[in-house]
Amino acid sequence: MQEIITTYEPDNCLKNGYLSVFGQIFFELKRNRWLTYQLFKRDFSSSYKQSFLGVLWAIIFPLFTIAIFIGLSRSGILNIGDIGVPYSMYALLGMTFWQFFSTGLVACSNSLVNASPMILKTNFSKKSLVIAAAGKAVVPFMLQIMMVCTLFVGYGRAPSILGLLVPAFIIPLVLFTIGLGFFTSLFNGVMRDIGNIISILLTFLMLFTPVLYARPKMGILATLTEYNPLYYLVSTPRDLVLKGLIPEWKGFLIVCFVSVFLFIGSLFVFHLTETKVTERI
Amino acid sequence: MDKETVVSVETVSKKYCKSLKRSMYYGAIDIGRNIFGLSSRSEKLRKDEFWALNDISFELKRGETLGIVGPNGSGKTTLLKLLNGIFWPDKGKVTVKGRIGALIELGTGFHPLLTGRDNVYINAAILGMTRKEVDEKFDEIIKFADIGDFIDTPVKFYSSGMFVRLGFAVAVHCDPNILLVDEVLAVGDIEFQNKCLSKISEIQENATIIIISHNMNTIKLICDRCLFLYKGNQIDLGNVSDTLNAYSKTTFNISDSKRYRSDHIEIDVLDENHFNTNNLIVNKTYHFTFAVKRLFVNRGLLISFSFLNLTNSYSHRIEVTKFSNITKMIDNVSFSISFKHLTLPPGEYTIRIAISDGDFLKRIFYLERTILFSVVEAEDSKFLNYAIS
Numbered sequence: 001m002q003e004i005i006t007t008y009e010p011d012n013c014l015k016n017g018y019l020s021v022f023g024q025i026f027f028e029l030k031r032n033r034w035l036t037y038q039l040f041k042r043d044f045s046s047s048y049k050q051s052f053l054g055v056l057w058a059i060i061f062p063l064f065t066i067a068i069f070i071g072l073s074r075s076g077i078l079n080i081g082d083i084g085v086p087y088s089m090y091a092l093l094g095m096t097f098w099q100f101f102s103t104g105l106v107a108c109s110n111s112l113v114n115a116s117p118m119i120l121k122t123n124f125s126k127k128s129l130v131i132a133a134a135g136k137a138v139v140p141f142m143l144q145i146m147m148v149c150t151l152f153v154g155y156g157r158a159p160s161i162l163g164l165l166v167p168a169f170i171i172p173l174v175l176f177t178i179g180l181g182f183f184t185s186l187f188n189g190v191m192r193d194i195g196n197i198i199s200i201l202l203t204f205l206m207l208f209t210p211v212l213y214a215r216p217k218m219g220i221l222a223t224l225t226e227y228n229p230l231y232y233l234v235s236t237p238r239d240l241v242l243k244g245l246i247p248e249w250k251g252f253l254i255v256c257f258v259s260v261f262l263f264i265g266s267l268f269v270f271h272l273t274e275t276k277v278t279e280r281i
Numbered sequence: 282m283d284k285e286t287v288v289s290v291e292t293v294s295k296k297y298c299k300s301l302k303r304s305m306y307y308g309a310i311d312i313g314r315n316i317f318g319l320s321s322r323s324e325k326l327r328k329d330e331f332w333a334l335n336d337i338s339f340e341l342k343r344g345e346t347l348g349i350v351g352p353n354g355s356g357k358t359t360l361l362k363l364l365n366g367i368f369w370p371d372k373g374k375v376t377v378k379g380r381i382g383a384l385i386e387l388g389t390g391f392h393p394l395l396t397g398r399d400n401v402y403i404n405a406a407i408l409g410m411t412r413k414e415v416d417e418k419f420d421e422i423i424k425f426a427d428i429g430d431f432i433d434t435p436v437k438f439y440s441s442g443m444f445v446r447l448g449f450a451v452a453v454h455c456d457p458n459i460l461l462v463d464e465v466l467a468v469g470d471i472e473f474q475n476k477c478l479s480k481i482s483e484i485q486e487n488a489t490i491i492i493i494s495h496n497m498n499t500i501k502l503i504c505d506r507c508l509f510l511y512k513g514n515q516i517d518l519g520n521v522s523d524t525l526n527a528y529s530k531t532t533f534n535i536s537d538s539k540r541y542r543s544d545h546i547e548i549d550v551l552d553e554n555h556f557n558t559n560n561l562i563v564n565k566t567y568h569f570t571f572a573v574k575r576l577f578v579n580r581g582l583l584i585s586f587s588f589l590n591l592t593n594s595y596s597h598r599i600e601v602t603k604f605s606n607i608t609k610m611i612d613n614v615s616f617s618i619s620f621k622h623l624t625l626p627p628g629e630y631t632i633r634i635a636i637s638d639g640d641f642l643k644r645i646f647y648l649e650r651t652i653l654f655s656v657v658e659a660e661d662s663k664f665l666n667y668a669i670s
Contacts, residue, residue, distance in 0.1 A: 010371055
């Protein structure tokens with residue numbers, strides 16, 4: 001068996017050259033697929049174990065939020081706007097994609113900190129840890145998709161056949177979530193404030209992003225939405241399912257590029273700094 | 282690095298920060314610098330930083346076993362972490378060849394709610410095994426851990442011994458080229474400790490092992506060489522017995538405290554010619570004298586004392602009831618206890634003494650560490666006989 005020689009020096013990556021980093025990252029991810037899966041399985045099978053409602057907890061929050069919004073709009077406090085489909089379908093579908101982002105981001109941000117005893121005692125791929133954490137969002141996502149299907153049956157409607165393309169259209173959302181997660185996990189490792197800031201920020205972001213209401217036509221919120229990548233990431237797959245078309249394909253395309261760059265850039269930064277973070281965690 | 286060298290540590294230093302807030306600040310700066318491709322200038326100490334390891338160098342060949350000793354906080358675990366690549370050195374260079382198995386902590390990543398079976402897979406993956414390897418070795422791992430039906434019970438209901446058994450079983454089955462062991466064997470029972478030691482000896486044939494232990498017997502038993510660290514510095518590196526000697530000499534500093542005096546008791550060791558000594562030789566005659574001052578006993582003087590090896594590997598307690606008829610104020614009285622043939626195992630010793638009144642449980646005076654002395658083997662040891670037939 002060929003024995004690999006490993007060298008540890010200060011500023012290792014700088015000495016080997018910037019470009020070699022990408023190769024290293026690629027091989028590390030490839031080599032650790034099974035580890036990533038095991039870590040995902042660990043998170044998944046343990047998180048609902050000592051609990052009566054188990055995995056149902058994953059859908060309780062979105063259902064509550066939707067119920068509040070329905071209440072607000074019925075009482076006239078909030079104008080949901082023109083959506084053209086039953087509101088509960090629109091809202092639940094929006095929440096499904098939004099929750100994927102928010103659950104994933106929170107899980108990623110805390111991944112390094114939660115695993116700090118492990119990180120300090122064994123050398124293993126910390127990228128796997130972050131990616132596996134994003135997997136925590138998968139099970140609630142599936143459950144919500146199932147609920148959406150139930151709603152379609154309940155309303156006697158058929159989703160667009162293009163809805164089958166959703167798995168491809170959420171790739172940018174996944175990359176965006178993990179990419180951002182790599183950054184936040186690093187910073188949270190050094191300063192725990194980041195974790196708190198993110199939970200607060202996510203609540204605000206959800207209200208500022210047209211997830212539970214239609215895209216506003218004018219005002220500050222309309223301008224904000226124009227430049228809000230999350231809006232495109234959530235609304236595009238939703239439109240695909242509900243209407244079978246992509247009205248804002250230009251914005252979506254730009255956000256796709258942004259997501260890919262964010263993902264690659266964050267991997268790069270993560271690779272350069274992960275050992276430094278381990279020391280401070 | 283020549284062909285047989287497996288581990289090479291070249292002038293390696295590592296710094297830590299004492300202040301949490303500063304550590305956060307430095308961390309943010311270092312990360313920032315790394316992102317922009319600037320050197321982190323790690324060779325300089327900033328405020329509140331100190332060298333946890335300073336200028337360590339050694340090389341290990343295939344099949345060699347190195348023991349690391351030193352008091353707490355001397356950088357032993359940090360050194361293992363550098364070898365494992367968990368931390369990177371701030372100065373110098375670490376080079377390792379082949380797969381590393383680290384037993385810095387057993388059962389890393391064990392999730393309390395998952396069963397032993399599930400955790401074996403997760404732990405093995407974390408330690409770098411592939412799926413194929415785990416499938417192949419699973420039965421062997423279970424057999425080695427020997428925890429019976431508990432393999433399908435959540436780990437949270439394991440005893441600490443069972444936890445360690447399973448952790449060790451996984452770790453040693455990943456066929457490391459280099460095995461790092463950090464004082465993890467102490468939790469298991471005697472039988473399991475022996476099993477671990479024999480497994481380590483088995484691995485020794487092909488692998489390089491670096492082991493941290495506070496148990497000098499373990500070090501003597503399995504190591505070829507020994508490294509003595511003190512406050513991050515490499516004090517000694519060489520053959521095991523010399524290094525261990527240097528370790529106990531430095532730590533316990535025998536020459537400074539030949540005799541210990543307190544208000545109530547003075548202890549002296551006298552050789553057969555009644556000269557004071559603190560270098561004892563096995564099998565010779567010695568008199569231990571206890572001079573007692575200003576102690577009042579009501580119901581009878583009882584003296585109990587223990588010979589205590591400084592590495593905590595041997596102790597021997599003696600209870601003296603010979604003087605129990607003494608009931609009075611004792612002032613400036615010397616009691617002498619003689620050993621015709623001293624039979625303590627070689628090593629550094631101290632005496633712990635207690636004086637009781639009528640009953641050993643009723644202590645009226647107690648002293649932890651009194652005199653220090655060393656016991657050495659006689660030059661012409663009578664125990665050894667060599668024969669060929």
